[in-house]
Amino acid sequence: MTITLTAAVAVLGNGPVGQTAALLLARWGLPVVLVDQRPHRDGVGSKAIVQQRDVLDIWESVGAGRRIADEGLTWTTARTFYRDRELFSYSFAEAGRPAFPPFVNISQSRTEQILDERIAAEPLIDVRWGHRVVDIAQDPSGVTLTCLTPAGETTMRTAYLLACAGARGEEVRRMLGVRFDGRSFADRFLICDIRAELPGWAQERRFYFDPPWNPGRQVLIHPCPGSTFRIDWQVPPDYDDRAEAESGARDARIRAVIGDRPYEVVWSSVYRFQSRLADRMRVGRVLLAGDVAHLVSPFGARGLNSGVQDAENAAWKLAFVLRGWADDALLDSYHAERHAAALENLDVTGATMRFLVPDDERGRRHRTSVLEAAGSDPEARAAVDSGRLAEPFWYVGSPLTTPEPVRPFSGRPARGAVPPPCPGVLVPDAPISAAAPGVNRLREVARDGFLLLAADGVDTGPVRRAARLATPAPVRLLRLADSDPAGALREALAARPGELWILRPDAHIAAVLPGATPSSVTRALRRALGSSPHRGDAVAGPGDSCP
Structure with missing residues (x-):
């Protein structure tokens, strides 16, 4: 039997990236069909455990971020060791007053459960397990998916498809004609999640170069909820986890790290890394997000976190196009922005x-010399690379961003830091007032549409009129003097008199306009939409028109 389903967007892949995309699209009032070839949720293993602050913000916009953060374990310090001595540590800071800690550790399976609960409460999302997509056909008006299900073949008709099919999405890429160039690393790594009492380790991420208990290789240790710790060893290419477990060698490996104390192995896995990137993240009416579009090594936790940021970028742009607030050309900026983000992560x-894992003897000698000197030499310390932790990408070169010479991008910041606010950067979060009932943080308001922040000296009347004429999309204007009485936001922005800040629906800064005029506001908003928006009948989204 063939059943035809209709939705505004089909999301392929019911992992965290697909779940996030479906929830965000529904938040914009769009019906979504969420399909996955698996028969049901697979809760085996902790998988991706490190959730970054700004990703928690995204999840909070669909009602899940606070719960994930509260159930997770918060850590604020990253320590790096060489052999038996600590080289350095650093903690994370951010301008403003963020709603969440820098990182929260929680198993991917638990994150998926929490997102599933939000999906179950959302009537606009139709979840379809056991649907294996065997054909993707496009025409000027939509996408047709052909799926094999336990009940037979079925087809789905949708305006757009967001493919979040994960690392094993070879068939999806093949159907779309997408290349996935890159390399695989020969070295293997062993993960063991163990439950044990390790006093003093619960708030820290620890990285060991060449420790006595894994000579010549690395070990990474992450704390997790419930007195659980993720230990990640670099192991020889011929490592056999089953044989080591049966011989008792794995027990000795674990005890070398934690000492002679009781422990329980919760989960273990052996894996190799890949670094790969799709040549296109937009193929007509199909967008690719997450691991189906890019694979990176897990040192730095940039896999799941960047996939969620893909989902948010895609969701607001699809919503704006489907609402008639922007031309289809806006979707070209999805590839421009998220492909650049993936290149940054690969770099x-x-x-x-x-x-x-140096490729040659010269590289090995260089690493050894850096590590030997890092204990006392700040320059050598800065060259030690145990993984730069996940961070949002800076859309400074995006076609949607209006550059401002007096607020240039300062370049990739130091580890654990964020760049000063400027066009393209994610706006610092801070408490605000006079926004809407129950809404008390800047990024909450920003994610309802376009947000205009007026510093002292801005004539808001002409700005409001220009915004209404520039776009039918939701736009809100707030005076900093009214919404930031304590001054935390003005301090975080280093806002100057006469400036108008324009924030996109993903809370990235689209423009900073000194001495804003109606024409400069119009140009910046239209640029942030990719092209002049349609002016057809628009239905209300989660935000308001400019009040």
């Missing part, structure tokens, strides 16, 4: 892997 994680 960062590639540098880490070259330091962790």
Whole structure:
């Protein structure tokens, strides 16, 4: 039997990236069909455990971020060791007053459960397990998916498809004609999640170069909820986990790290890294997000976190196009922005892997000399690379961003830091007032549409009129003097008199306009939409028109 289903967007892949995309699209009032070839949720293993602050913000916009953060374990310090001595540590800071800690550790399976609960409460999301997509056909008006199910073949008709099919999405890429160039690393790594009492380790991420209990290789230790710790060893290419477990060698490996104390192995896995990137993240009416579009090494936790940021970028742009607030050309900026973000992640994680696993003897000598000197030499310390932790990408070169010479991008910041606010950067979060009932944080308001922040001296009347004429999309204007009485936001922005800040629906800064005029507001908003928006009948989204 063939059943035809209709939705505004089909999301392929019911992992965290697909779940996030479906929830965000529904938040914009769009019906979504969420399909996965598996028969049901697979809760085996902790998998991706490190959830970054700004990703928690995204999840909070669909009602899940606070719960994930509260159930997870918060850590604020990253320590790096060489052999038996600590080289350095650093903690994380951010301008403003963020709603969440820098990182929260929680198993991917538990995150998926919490997102599933939010999906179950959302009538606009139709979840379809056991649907294996065998054909993707496009025409000028939509996408047709052909799926094999236990009940037979079925077809689905949708305006757009967001493919979040994960690392094993070879068939999806093949159907779309997408290349996935890159490399695989020969070295293997062993993960063991163990439950044990390790006093003093619960708030820290620890990285060991060449420790006595894994000579010549690395070990990474992450704390998790419930007195659980993720230990990640670099192991020889011929490592056999089953044989080591049966011989008792794995027990000795674990005890070398934690000492002679009781423990329980909760989960273990052996894996190899890949660094790969799709040549296109937009193929007509199909967008690719998450691991189906890019794979990076896990040092730095940039896999799941960047996939969720893909989902948010895709969701607001699909919503704006389907609502008639922007032309279809806006979707071209999805590839421009998220492909650049993936290249950044590949560059960062590639540098880490070259330091962790040098390709030749020269590289090994360089690493040893850096590590030997890092205990006392700040320059050498800065060259030690145990993984630059996940961070939002900076859309400074995006076609949607209006550059401002007086607020240039300062370049990739130091580890654990964020760049000063400027066009393209994710706006610092801070408490605000006079926004809406129950809404008390800047990024909450920003994610309802476009947000205009007016510093002292801005004539808001002409700005409001220009915004209404520039776009039918939701736009809100707030005076900083009214919404930021304590001054935390003005301090975080270093806002100057006469400036108008324009924030996108993903809370990235689209423009900072000194001495804003109606024409400059119009140009910046239209640029942030990719092209002049349609002016057809628009239905209300989660935000308001400019009040």
